[in-house]
Amino acid sequence: MFENSQESKTNLSELGEFGLIDHLTKNFSPKLxxxxxxxxxxxxxxxxxxxxxxxxxxxxxEGVHFDLAYMPLKHLGYKAVMVNLSDIYAMNGTATQITVSIAVSNRFPVQALEELYAGIQLASKIYNVDVIGGDTTSSTSGLMISVTALGIAEKEDIVYRDGAKANDLLVLTGDLGAAYMGLQVLEREKEVFKANPNSQPDLDQYTYLIERQLKPEARKDIGPLLKDLEVKPTSMIDISDGLSSEIIHLCKKSKLGANIFEEKIPLDPAVISVCEEFEIDSTMIALSGGEDYELLFTISQDDYDKIKGNPHLTVIGHMTEENEGMHLVTRANQKLPLIARGWNSMENRED
Amino acid sequence: MFENSQESKTNLSELGEFGLIDHLTKNFSPKLxxxxxxxxxxxxxxxxxxxxxxxxxxxxxEGVHFDLAYMPLKHLGYKAVMVNLSDIYAMNGTATQITVSIAVSNRFPVQALEELYAGIQLASKIYNVDVIGGDTTSSTSGLMISVTALGIAEKEDIVYRDGAKANDLLVLTGDLGAAYMGLQVLEREKEVFKANPNSQPDLDQYTYLIERQLKPEARKDIGPLLKDLEVKPTSMIDISDGLSSEIIHLCKKSKLGANIFEEKIPLDPAVISVCEEFEIDSTMIALSGGEDYELLFTISQDDYDKIKGNPHLTVIGHMTEENEGMHLVTRANQKLPLIARGWNSMENRED
Incomplete structure (x- = not known):
């Protein structure tokens, strides 16, 4: 599906700004x-x-959020859409339209931008959103993509960050940490390749991790699933910066504390094994890794039976009164305060 | 109003991404x-x-659309909003909300971004729009601003580019060419300053031109004015790339031709005199200069009496059948074909 077809090269200036927009968007016909x-x-x-x-x-x-050394442009286009749709789904909305603006240096041939837009188009097709506008301009260096997503919802369906109540359950979709570890694998391979361009990496065991990094999927399915289960979350957020940081957002907005349980955090076996290989604490990765684009939400305890056993959903903890603070309860039953950590401030946990 | 208050300097990394967004948007309270x-x-x-x-x-x-050598950051923030609101007004809509995303390198201190956001805030206050979101991220070089504007209109009030009819009158708001000539003056002063940093430029006679370049205003007033006059344009577009290019857009979308009359093109006296000074044809500047953010629209001839004599509006020509082509009728009564010219492809006219 994501083949690379960069064969001939057309210089951007051959098309000009108007020609470029027309060219790149000629297949984008609105459906909604x-x-x-x-x-x-x-x-x-x-x-x-x-x-x-x-x-x-x-x-x-470019150079901040993605590295074209291992990020194919089609994947990048796809991911740029996902990152935004994820925010619409985190409001319990239906994504409907996007605008896409790019600033791009002349070092990119037109065919590279066609790849980028092919990824955008694929995402818009699969997620049923229309591309309704945008801007294409030159940059003095590198590539930059700005996406704005629009969605809709009935007023009574929208879920904010601030609606959680004490004792609500904290529920997570999918599993965590894979996108971050996929990035670690890709960064390592880039270094290997630099040292020896003839090396043939065997990345089979990392497929899931790399896919989660390069081609994340936003959780379009969760809104309808919860509707079917007759559960309305009391608060919701998407996991873009790591579980810890998102829990802190929910707690602060809802003026609550939270306890989450280390043993409940869902990890894919591939994450566990790669963390062993990299000698990194997998819980720390789940807490701080980011880019998983899963949804984190709270529900009333009364709704527990409705979600129990659903393979997409895991209860990882519960909300508390604000003065109890925000904690991770470890497997050894220690209570550690949750801290928002940035992407680059990873440290090994001392416990 | 646009004073410069860049005194102390705080490094961006001291605030971090979350701190920065909170800091910059703390005064943005929604009004609508x-x-x-x-x-x-x-x-x-x-x-x-x-x-x-x-x-x-x-x-x-940065480096493509603006040069911080002469563009104060507060003006830049203001202008970034105007550019987008102008598009909403060109649909005959009311602008209501904007999102603002910036990518910025670490060479900018926090105080510089505060200036930028002060301009954004001023624009949002004057134009009565709410700043409802955005993203702040680092860039590997320079500054980039992405604004998305939202607006509303009753279905029956929206004006597209494709509704013009043959014989409709072409009407323009304000005057043309000043923003482009303001840029020429600023570019010249930058070169003078490079050659002699102690030179004291006297820019008084260029005030209007420089203001049109650095602090353009979008035509929020035109929609309500036309409503008062009981005129609904048949097509409309804003002048961002120069009159010639915008007329061509209207003609192509409406499948028509057009004649515009050189003697009717509204020019401010300051534009005429600076064009003499720079030895540039002022008509060419009006046709190709761009960044005026005036509105160009078509009305039925039946509505002529309603707009006649209005100081904001000038009839500059009329639409024709498509096969008649798109022409400028010169003062010497020559018919020259209109050509879309880019910002950098200015040539002296041979006539």
Missing amino acids: ESTIKAIGDDAAVLNFENKQTIVSTDLLV | ESTIKAIGDDAAVLNFENKQTIVSTDLLV
Whole structure:
């Protein structure tokens, strides 16, 4: 699906700015009834009738958020869309439209941008969103992608970060840490390749990790699943910066504390084994790794029976009163305070 | 109003990404009834009831769209908002919300970003739009600003590019060419300053030109004015790339031709005199200069009496059948074909 077809090269200046936009977006035909006018006017026009509108925006910058040494452009386009849709799903909304703006240096041939847009188009097809606009401009260095996503929801369905109550259960979709460890594997292979360009890496055992890093999927399925289960979360957030940081956001916005249990944190076996290989604490990776694009939400304890045993959902802890603080309860039953850690401030836990 | 208060310097890394967003947006409190949730969740939530939603997005890149040698950051923030609001007004909509994302290198102290956001805040206050979200990230070089604007309109009020009819009048707001000539003056002063840092430029006679370049205003007033006059344009576009290019857009979308009359193109006296000084054809500047953020629209001839004599509006020509082509009729009554010219492809006219 994600083949590389970069054969011939056309210089960007051959097309010019208008030609480039037309060229890159010629296959983007709107599908949704709510898209009245997409690309081709001063602005797009949408008709959401009496639903509420949800808006989210994210920037991805070369050298900061991605490294083209191992990130194929088609994957990058796909991921740029996912990062934004994930925020719409974290509001319990339905993503409907996106705008995509890129700033790109002349070192990229037109075919590279076609790859990027092929990934954007694939994502918009699979996730049923229309690409309704954007801007394409030159940059003095590197590639930058700015995506704004729009979505809709009935007013009563929208879930904010601030609605959790003490004793609510903390529930997580999927598993954590794989995207971050996928990045570690790719970074290591890049160093190996630099040292020996003829080395043939065997990455089979890392497939899941690398896929989670290069081609994450936003949890479009969770909103409808919860609707089927007749559960409305009391608060929700997506995991872009690591579990720890997201729990802290929910606690602060809801003015609560939380306990999460180390033994409950869902990890894929591939994450456990690669963490052993890299000699990193897998719990720390789950807490601080980020880029998993899973959803973290709280539900009333009364709803526990409705979600119990669902393979997509794991209860990892519960909310407490604010003065109890935010803690990880370890397998050894120690209570460690949760700390928001940035991407680069990883340390080994001392316990 | 636009004073420079860059005194102390705080390194960006001292605040960190979350601290920076909180810091820069702490004064942005939403004012509009349609803004249900602004900054502080995964996404913003808006309630447009049964109005249609208008969405526009633009990227501004340092070294491509602006030069910080003469563009104060507060003006840049203001202008970044204007560029986007102009697109909403060009749909005959009311701008309501914006998202602002910036990528910025560490060479900028926090105080520089505060200046940038002060300009954004001033624009949002004057134009009555809420800042509802955004993203702040580091860049490997330079500054990049991505703004997405949302607006609303009743379905029947929205004006597209493709609704013009043959014989409709072409109407322009304000005057043209000043923003481009302001840029020429600033570029010249930059060279003078490089050659002699002690030179004291006297820019008084260029005030209007420089203001049009550094602090453009979007035509928020035109929609309500036309409503008062009971005129609904048949097509509309904003002047971001120069009159010639915008007329060509209207013609192509509406499948028509057009004649515009050189003697009708509104020019400020300051533009005429600076064009003489620079020995540039002022008509060429109006046609190709860009960044004026005026509105160009078409109206039925039946509506002529309603707009006649209005100081904001000038009839510059009329639409024709497509096969008649797109022409400038010169003062000497020559018919020259209109050509879309880019910012850098200015040539002296041979006539």
